[in-house]
Amino acid sequence: MSKISLIIEREYISRVxxxxxxxxxxxxxxxxxxxxxxxxxxxxxxxSNYDVLVVDLTPEIAQDSTSQATTMFANQLKxxxxxxxxxxxxxxxxxxxDSTSYNLMLVLREDIITFPEAEMVFRKLPSMKARSYIKxxxxxxxxxxxxxxxxxxxxxxDEINTDLKxxxxxxxxxxxxFKQEQAFIGFGFAVLIYxxxxxxxxxxxxxxxxxxxxxxxxxIISSVKPFQLMMGKIVGVxxxxxxxxxxxxxxxxxxxxxxxxxxxxxxxxxxxxxEQVQVTDEIAQEMSKDVMEEAAIxxxxxxxxxxxxxxxxxxxxxxxxxxxxxxxxxxxxxVGSAVDNDTDTQQFMMPITIPLVFGFIVSEFALTNPExxxxxxxxxIPLTSPIVMMVRVAxxxxxxxxxxxxxSMVLLIGGFIFCVWLAGKIYRVGILMYGKKxxxxxxxxxxxx
Amino acid sequence: MAILEAENxxxxxxHHLALDDVSIAVPKGSxxxxxxxxxxGKTSLIRIINQITAxxxxxxKFGGKFLKPEHVEKIGYLPEERGLYKKMKxxxxxxYLARLKGMKKDEATKKLKDWFIxxxxxxxxxxxxxxxxKGMAQKVQxxxxxxxxxxxxxxxxxxxxxxxxxxxxxKEELLRLRKKGTTIMLSTHNMGSVEEICDHMALxxxxxxxxxxxxxDVKNQFKEGVYDLVFEGDMLSFTNSLWVNFELVSxxxxxxxxxxxxxxxxxxxxxxxxLQAVIPVSKIHSLNEVIPSMNDIFIKVVQKNEGLDE
Numbered sequence: 002m003s004k005i006s007l008i009i010e011r012e013y014i015s016r017v018x019x020x021x022x023x024x025x026x027x028x029x030x031x032x033x034x035x036x037x038x039x040x041x042x043x044x045x046x047x048x049s050n051y052d053v054l055v056v057d058l059t060p061e062i063a064q065d066s067t068s069q070a071t072t073m074f075a076n077q078l079k080x081x082x083x084x085x086x087x088x089x090x091x092x093x094x095x096x097x098x099d100s101t102s103y104n105l106m107l108v109l110r111e112d113i114i115t116f117p118e119a120e121m122v123f124r125k126l127p128s129m130k131a132r133s134y135i136k137x138x139x140x141x142x143x144x145x146x147x148x149x150x151x152x153x154x155x156x157x158x159d160e161i162n163t164d165l166k167x168x169x170x171x172x173x174x175x176x177x178x179f180k181q182e183q184a185f186i187g188f189g190f191a192v193l194i195y196x197x198x199x200x201x202x203x204x205x206x207x208x209x210x211x212x213x214x215x216x217x218x219x220x221i222i223s224s225v226k227p228f229q230l231m232m233g234k235i236v237g238v239x240x241x242x243x244x245x246x247x248x249x250x251x252x253x254x255x256x257x258x259x260x261x262x263x264x265x266x267x268x269x270x271x272x273x274x275x276e277q278v279q280v281t282d283e284i285a286q287e288m289s290k291d292v293m294e295e296a297a298i299x300x301x302x303x304x305x306x307x308x309x310x311x312x313x314x315x316x317x318x319x320x321x322x323x324x325x326x327x328x329x330x331x332x333x334x335x336v337g338s339a340v341d342n343d344t345d346t347q348q349f350m351m352p353i354t355i356p357l358v359f360g361f362i363v364s365e366f367a368l369t370n371p372e373x374x375x376x377x378x379x380x381x382i383p384l385t386s387p388i389v390m391m392v393r394v395a396x397x398x399x400x401x402x403x404x405x406x407x408x409s410m411v412l413l414i415g416g417f418i419f420c421v422w423l424a425g426k427i428y429r430v431g432i433l434m435y436g437k438k439x440x441x442x443x444x445x446x447x448x449x450x
Numbered sequence: 451m452a453i454l455e456a457e458n459x460x461x462x463x464x465h466h467l468a469l470d471d472v473s474i475a476v477p478k479g480s481x482x483x484x485x486x487x488x489x490x491g492k493t494s495l496i497r498i499i500n501q502i503t504a505x506x507x508x509x510x511k512f513g514g515k516f517l518k519p520e521h522v523e524k525i526g527y528l529p530e531e532r533g534l535y536k537k538m539k540x541x542x543x544x545x546y547l548a549r550l551k552g553m554k555k556d557e558a559t560k561k562l563k564d565w566f567i568x569x570x571x572x573x574x575x576x577x578x579x580x581x582x583x584k585g586m587a588q589k590v591q592x593x594x595x596x597x598x599x600x601x602x603x604x605x606x607x608x609x610x611x612x613x614x615x616x617x618x619x620x621k622e623e624l625l626r627l628r629k630k631g632t633t634i635m636l637s638t639h640n641m642g643s644v645e646e647i648c649d650h651m652a653l654x655x656x657x658x659x660x661x662x663x664x665x666x667d668v669k670n671q672f673k674e675g676v677y678d679l680v681f682e683g684d685m686l687s688f689t690n691s692l693w694v695n696f697e698l699v700s701x702x703x704x705x706x707x708x709x710x711x712x713x714x715x716x717x718x719x720x721x722x723x724x725l726q727a728v729i730p731v732s733k734i735h736s737l738n739e740v741i742p743s744m745n746d747i748f749i750k751v752v753q754k755n756e757g758l759d760e
């Protein structure tokens with residue numbers, strides 16, 4: 002076995018066997034899965050019940066001579082299984098409300114038709130979902146009353162009420178464009194690359210510092226070249242990261258699917274129904290409005306998923322991930338070799354972390370303005386391209402812009418070769434240098450040794 | 451025949467010259483002392499021999515051939531700044547280092563077990579290095595240095611930090627290894643150990659080799675014609691008898707009636723002349739030539755060099 006593979010093996014085994022690795026491997030998906038499931042759980046079910054006391058201060062008006070005069074909202078709000086409404090026409094002070102068993106008090110002012118404002122007094126802040134339900138109910142009643150005042154039939158209003166859908170179309174291929182949405186998928190990959198580089202880059206740095214402060218490094222570099230030791234460590238840690246990442250993906254998806262089917266069976270039901278909708282129109286018409294929406298979302302998601310060139314996406318993810326990691330990990334290794342202890346790392350960490358964080362910020366920009374100038378430039382610069390380019394890859398390239406991807410890839414290869422070379426030079430000198438306060442001038446000198 | 455020859459090695463760092471035209475030859479089968487004050491360039495030379503750094507100028511030959519990367523497997527190196535991975539188990543770590551030196555796993559395991567038995571540390575195999583005391587770790591370091599049976603062993607300040615028992619153990623092992631044909635290079639400024647076990651030496655001072663050769667020859671070279679003479683008799687007439695050709699450096703009473711005098715021979719005077727001069731006035735008990743210690747030589751050479759610099 003060649004020496005570098007021995008080093009890779011040691012770096013890999015010693016890390017994978019660590020308790021912290023095993024704990025993180027199992028805790029990570031639990032955390033991710035747990036958070037995702039919690040999100041789904043909270044989103045799907047707001048289990049609290051709301052007993053709403055509606056204080057209706059609007060004047061009593063009879064609709065016609067035969068009917069009894071009522072206030073505007075009397076029994077007009079539709080209760081659900083979780084929200085019930087009781088009505089009163091007498092105003093309560095907050096203290097009085099406090100002594101009742103209601104947990105929400107909705108105060109509807111006398112002139113609500115002209116000034117659409119209502120006060121919601123709560124003991125416990127109601128969920129977003131509950132609030133928007135109550136809001137839409139009140140709006141509905143007000144609208145109905147206004148229509149009545151203006152003598153407009155409800156059907157007419159529904160006809161007039163317009164909900165504009167804008168479909169963005171790319172001039173080049175003439176089909177509907179979902180670039181914005183695709184960019185989100187790319188952003189997900191960008192976040193992965195960002196975290197991976199950070200987490201494992203720092204591990205490389207710590208590994209180098211450990212060897213230096215343990216003073217074992219001189220023994221080892223009398224057997225192998227410093228460059229082999231550095232690269233062995235970088236590759237070994239990369240494999241650890243890859244292992245952890247794959248384990249996380251597998252475990253998380255298992256946990257997530259278990260959790261969703263257990264906690265929110267209605268979600269999977271809705272999805273299957275949505276599938277059926279696409280098959281038969283007749284059934285679709287019988288479906289409730291909610292399910293129709295689900296179907297629409299499903300359809301759109303599918304469209305977006307089809308739009309992303311997945312082989313390219315995955316291929317580029319691996320390429321940019323490896324390129325970016327190699328580039329940064331070698332710089333982290335150089336920092337680790339140059340310093341004697343943790344506190345000294347700060348000054349050298351800064352110039353490494355800034356471009357990394359900056360790349361992350363630019364890729365967030367790319368979400369709102371995927372084809373902006375900044376996004377173009379930072380998807381070319383090797384320090385930020387591994388993160389920013391992910392967003393662009395997800396949006397896809399055409400014949401006219403594919404050169405940008407190729408250029409960026411070439412620049413990244415050049416960039417990491419340069420960084421590895423640079424780091425190798427610093428590393429070689431740094432690991433044998435003790436007790437010397439190192440600054441940038443000193444580092445520059447080492448390059449010429 | 452020399453196993454290692456360094457020819458005209460020059461190495462400069464940014465602000466100073468670490469080695470200036472250094473040439474040494476280490477005879478095969480010898481224990482070679484590489485001496486010099488701190489910062490003289492010893493470690494720089496050792497790192498070049500270990501191919502950790504490259505010289506700016508000059509050549510190194512190992513066994514008559516130019517030094518190549520493969521030669522690291524024939525060299526064992528115990529650096530001055532030595533350590534081990536704290537979290538790794540002793541056995542695993544020793545195996546790892548042996549395999550980096552090109553040994554096969556099975557072979558290394560077998561040899562390692564032999565060494566552990568010899569040093570009576572069999573039960574350490576599965577201990578983590580951080581559980582070992584300093585002395586214990588040093589034993590492990592020594593074993594990992596010699597495990598692959600190098601033809602040439604380089605030890606940088608091997609006795610610093612060792613307790614006397616371990617230092618002695620290492621000394622014995624070194625002598626045993628030499629018997630088996632290993633050439634050993636010791637870098638040290640512990641002159642006692644040089645006198646005890648080295649047969650060749652080179653003294654580096656201020657980046658240059660200032661003295662080189664067999665330890666015996668070097669000592670002879672620094673003899674100054676000084677003798678210790680122990681006698682019984684009257685000190686005044688003894689002093690008078692040394693009036694011409696001799697210099698009384700110092701004297702002291704040792705036992706009752708005995709005086710020890712240190713005498714330097716001047717001009718062309720011989721030991722016979724000295725005896726002829728003192729026999730009439732005293733009863734001679736013993737006469738010994740004063741051979742300078744390595745320590746004296748070291749201090750003398752280094753101070754002389756400093757004097758030249760000023």
